[in-house]
Amino acid sequence: MTATTQPAPAPPPARPALDLRPAPGAAPVGRMLAGQTRMELTLNLRHGESVLLTLLIPVGLLVFFSAVDVLPADGRDAVDFLVPGVLALAVMSTAFTGQAIATGFERRYGVLKRLGATPLPRWVLLAGKTLAVLAIMLIQAVLLCAVGLALGWDPRLPGVAAGIGWLLLLVVLGTAAFSGLGLLMAGTLRAEATLAAANGVYLLLLLVGGVVFPLTELPGWLRAVAEVLPTAALSKGLRSVLADGVGPGVGPVVVLACWAVAAVGLAARFFRWE
Amino acid sequence: MSQTQAVEVVDLVKTYGQTRAVAGMSFGVATGTVTALLGPNGAGKTTTVEICEGFRRPDAGTVRVLGLDPVADGAALRPRVGVMLQSGGMYPGARAHEMLRLVAAHHASPLDPDLLLERVGLLGSAARTPFRRLSGGQQQRLSLAMAIVGRPELVFLDEPTAGLDVRARHDTWDLIEELRASGVTVVLTTHAMDEAERLADHVVIVNRGRVVAAGSPAELTKGGADGELRFRAPSGLDLSQLLAALPPGAQASERAGGHYVVRGTIDPPFLAAVTAWCAGNGVLPSDLRVEQRSLEDVFVELTGSELAP
Secondary structure, eight states, X not given: OOTTSOOOOOOOXXXXXXXXXXXXXXXXXXXXHHXXXXXXXXXXXXXXXXXXXXXXXXXXXXXXXXXXXXXXXXXXOHHHHHHHHHHHHHHIIIIIIIHHHHHHHXXXXXXXXXXXXXXXXXXXXXXXXXXXXXXXXXXXXXXXXXXXXXXXXXXXXXXXXXXXXXHHHHHHHHHHHHHHHHHHHHHHSOHHHHHHHHHHHHHHHHHHTTSSSOGGGSOHHHHHHHHTSHHHHHHHHHHIIIIIOSXXXXXXXXXXXXXXXXXXXXXXXXXXXO | OOOSEEEEEEEEEEEETTEEEEEEEEEEEETTOEEEEEOOTTSSHHXXXXXXXXXXXXXXXXXXXXXXXTTTTHHHHTTTEEEEOSSOOSOTTSBHHHHHHHHHTXXXXXXXXXXXXXXXXXXXXGGGSBGGGSOHHHHHHHHHHHHHTTOOSEEEEESTTTTOOHHHHHHHHHHHHHHHHTTOEEEEEESOHHHHHHHOSEEEEEETTEXXXXXXXXXXXXXXXXXXEEEEOOTTOOHHHHHHHSOTTOEEEEETTTEEEEEXXXXXXXXXXXXXXXXXXXXOOEEEEEEOOOHHHHHHHHHSSOOOO
């Protein structure tokens, strides 16, 4: 009989078999880009402060100023004025403020340096950041438009195709301009300085960017300055397309294009990875 | 192409402001070996390794890694070389498994991230903990895992066991030995003598930005100074008989309470002569030990300073 035999002693826990033999090689660009974009998105949606910045503040402003109706709105319904402005704010908060702060700390913690030692090309790293920014802006846009419609927003597009074309042009130019500025700041200043400056600029551009009240309320000299700032150009352009049902005009497009070219060029020139 | 030298550093100089971090360093790393850069903090180890990794440019001298220039040929080198930084390099909010998966996604045929996490003891709750909340030792182990997940042929490990407890330190040593057995060339920096002695085929002792000695641990500890043989026996034995039986140049003395110390080039006949002398006196020595030079002795001798971290 075997009933009395002792159970065999448990074998020592085996180490997982790892094949450490060299098999070097870079992954296909698509896999790297997908991995990088997923990481950026995950981190962005995980951090409370960035959700506050990118979702809660724009939605809160839209709801508050629509309901309170203390703002002069050029004779239109407040919400018709506010939705394009808050959409411009959303682009700024995601592409500029959020990206500057996150990238500044990534640089400070050596993430960019460490990733620079993997086969990941720098342009794929930046493309991953850009895709994540665009994905977050899409979430913001859907949410803000839904909230706007619930508040009685009555968009007037210059035709569907023309409207979407103009919106894409403005958002692409705005994203390039704000991303360039954000990366320029993150790549040249210390992380704490970037944190402070990005928030300061955000607040300033919120006030003088035609986001929640029109530039006509500003004193003349400040209005002249504000009109060549990217936020005002973007909110004005979006408002022409979404509220007035016309093209954005040459002014906002030229202002945004100049900011985009200058900011991306300066960022490419001065960004330091370490 | 057969490449016998994985890394070649010749007359490397790197200066920061007034400080010469690296002041004319030369050494080679044979393919398939473990080489330790051993030296105190500030000796120039990290600067040298980071130049080999392509993070910094040399002010003078040449560096070849796998036959290539680390900066100019960086894109060709990065898939082949694994890097463990001394600290940092992680998204603070990323979890361990996310970080390892991200780096795995950069490589063509990476190791399975879960198996690797298990191997370095980070499976379970640690894998789901954000990097900034991992302990120092856990961060080190994740950093090591990131260096090898892409199955590189050469890895640079900057202080791979700093901040690890004894158990994790031995696990890391085992993993490094397994890397070598699998054909991976390993370059590591350390200020721990026992680590260099245990792991390295080739030790490069570095101080103040220069190589002060290089060789296998056995070569470094063999040459030059003599060894010591110590034992206890009843006090008052006649040492002149002993010295007569030993090769010229040997010294013998008795310290308080029957502690005997014999110095000389200790080889088997030398030891036999001492024990024969004991037997002739009808004495059984106790606590008999042969003390050989350690890398620590070599370092102190070469630099006149302690290697305390």
